[in-house]
Amino acid sequence: MTRSLAEDAEAAERLLTSGTMTVEGRIVQASNATLRCDIELDGVQAKCVYKPVAGERPLWDFPDGTLAGREVASYIVSQAMGMRIVPPTVHRDGPYGPGMVQLWIEPDPEVDLVALSRANDAAVRRVAVFDAVVNNADRKIGHLLPVPGGHVHGCDHGVTFSTDYKLRTVLWQWRGKPLKPLALQALAKIRAELDGTLAERLTGHITPAEVEATRHRVDLMLKHRVHPYPPEDWPAVPWPPM
Known part of the structure; x- marks a missing residue:
């Protein structure tokens, strides 16, 4: 059985790091700028979430401009623990500047x-x-x-x-x-x-x-x-x- 991108971290990271992103729309419920995008590299296509640093809302208890990096650090820890909780995540430049790019995970709609x-x-x-x-x-x-x-x-x-x-x-x-x-x-x-x-x-x-x-x-x-x-x-x- 072919592994999904969520299970193949190396392939997912390569796609997220080097793929061409096309913004599909904004997730309006999010407090920070959160964009859903299509991403493609060498015929491999997927959906991803892109959070540009420029769209981060200032917080009183976290330094400005650091949220994207914390998302990537969380992914690194998740992988190091062998838990695969955080979907593949990278920090890269995008249509609205540097930010976090994460593989889109479609949740099971049958789960409450x-x-x-x-x-x-x-x-x-x-x-x-x-x-x-x-x-x-x-x-x-x-x-x-x-x-x-x-x-x-x-x-x-x-x-x-x-x-x-x-x-x-x-x-x-x-x-x-x-x-x-x-x-x-x-x-x-x-x-x-x-x-x-x-x-x-x-x-x-x-x-x-x-x-x-x-x-x-x-x-x-x-x-x-x-x-x-x-x-x-x-x-x-x-x-x-x-």
Whole structure:
């Protein structure tokens, strides 16, 4: 069976990096400029999401112009953990300047996202582990992208990697519960890589202090071996939750 682009990271990254993009339209629900595009390279075609840095809305708690880089850093971590949660994502120039370009994932329309976000689902639980590592400050229900076969992708990772604990998510059903063996393996794997080339790759998109904070979060999860609890001084659930 031929692997999809979502499963073939090398092919997807090549397409996203070098393909010709044609803007199809804007996703108006997004708070930042988010464009859906067609992309083509050597006869290979796909849909993608393009978020130009120029269209990022300033935030009080994240430096201006850094959201696209955080999306790419999230993809790098997702791949390093072996989880494939974040769809293939690159940073490149586009029709409206540099920005993030991510493979479009069409979610399974048969899945009830609200029910999925509340379920004791193994694929969603992996998303919760990933979010704790990248310190995701905005995991909404609509950011879950389930696909046929049971795998769950996630999108919108622009507000991640803060040095302050800002985990804000709809996935708190596992708080304080023991991490699964596969999650601990993924955490151990990425912790080892954070002392090597992975740190260098991330520093191209986030600051050295944010890389060090990521090491610290992983160390805490490996030490206590449980899913984290909500922060005490920060809203635990994004609003609106969808």
